[in-house]
Amino acid sequence: KNQVEQSPQSLIILEGKNCTLQCNYTVSPFSNLRWYKQDTGRGPVSLTIMTFSENTKSNGRYTATLDADTKQSSLHITASQLSDSASYICVVTFFYGNNRLAFGKGNQVVVIP
Amino acid sequence: GAGVSQSPSNKVTEKGKDVELRCDPISGHTALYWYRQSLGQGLEFLIYFQGNSAPDKSGLPSDRFSAERTGGSVSTLTIQRTQQEDSAVYLCASSPGSLYNSPLHFGNGTRLTVT
Numbered sequence: 001k002n003q004v005e006q007s008p009q010s011l012i013i014l015e016g017k018n019c020t021l022q023c024n025y026t027v028s029p030f031s032n033l034r035w036y037k038q039d040t041g042r043g044p045v046s047l048t049i050m051t052f053s054e055n056t057k058s059n060g061r062y063t064a065t066l067d068a069d070t071k072q073s074s075l076h077i078t079a080s081q082l083s084d085s086a087s088y089i090c091v092v093t094f095f096y097g098n099n100r101l102a103f104g105k106g107n108q109v110v111v112i113p
Numbered sequence: 114g115a116g117v118s119q120s121p122s123n124k125v126t127e128k129g130k131d132v133e134l135r136c137d138p139i140s141g142h143t144a145l146y147w148y149r150q151s152l153g154q155g156l157e158f159l160i161y162f163q164g165n166s167a168p169d170k171s172g173l174p175s176d177r178f179s180a181e182r183t184g185g186s187v188s189t190l191t192i193q194r195t196q197q198e199d200s201a202v203y204l205c206a207s208s209p210g211s212l213y214n215s216p217l218h219f220g221n222g223t224r225l226t227v228t
Contacts, residue, residue: 002155031213043117043204043219098169099144099212103155
């Protein structure tokens with residue numbers, strides 16, 4: 001069973017609108033949770049990283065939240081732009097385990113004009 | 114360049130041939146990782162190098178896969194006797210330290226197609 005589940009798998013949104021992506025995980029204990037953006041044909045690029053004690057972290061129009069009690073995280077995109085079309089990947093770092101990471105399969109976002 | 118560099122960006126090979134994929138990490142990064150990304154799947158861990166320590170090879174899917182890191186910098190992932198199921202994007206990443214508190218930087222990957 002995948003230890004990081006993301007939803008929705010894919011979504012289409014109109015340019016200028018907001019959207020929220022969900023990440024549920026079972027990794028416990030964990031040291032931090034990261035969100036990455038991956039454009040087609042490119043490697044993932046870091047958006048945010050939150051330790052287990054942080055609740056929110058922003059990077060421009062991207063805001064990530066973390067609820068370690070319910071093991072849920074979200075990534076909110078404000079005022080979407082065409083360049084936001086990408087896959088957004090949730091990644092959880094194991095507290096134990098030699099720098100091992102658990103990756104979600106990604107939320108595929110398409111922004112249309 | 115300041116980022117992680119991978120070559121080639123694309124590789125098409127015939128089933129049964131050997132391939133070598135190269136990764137140049139960010140200068141000074143002690144940790145280097147190889148991952149495999151198949152369509153519609155999450156990244157799959159392959160191998161992890163940290164400084165001069167013995168690598169963590171626990172993610173390598175078979176003995177056809179091997180990797181080296183020379184001089185604590187450049188790394189090469191070798192796949193022998195390639196199979197069609199090896200077709201995927203192979204991503205390399207590097208980090209200045211432990212992932213407890215360090216960023217992880219990815220290259221753009223090598224897209225491997227086995228025909």
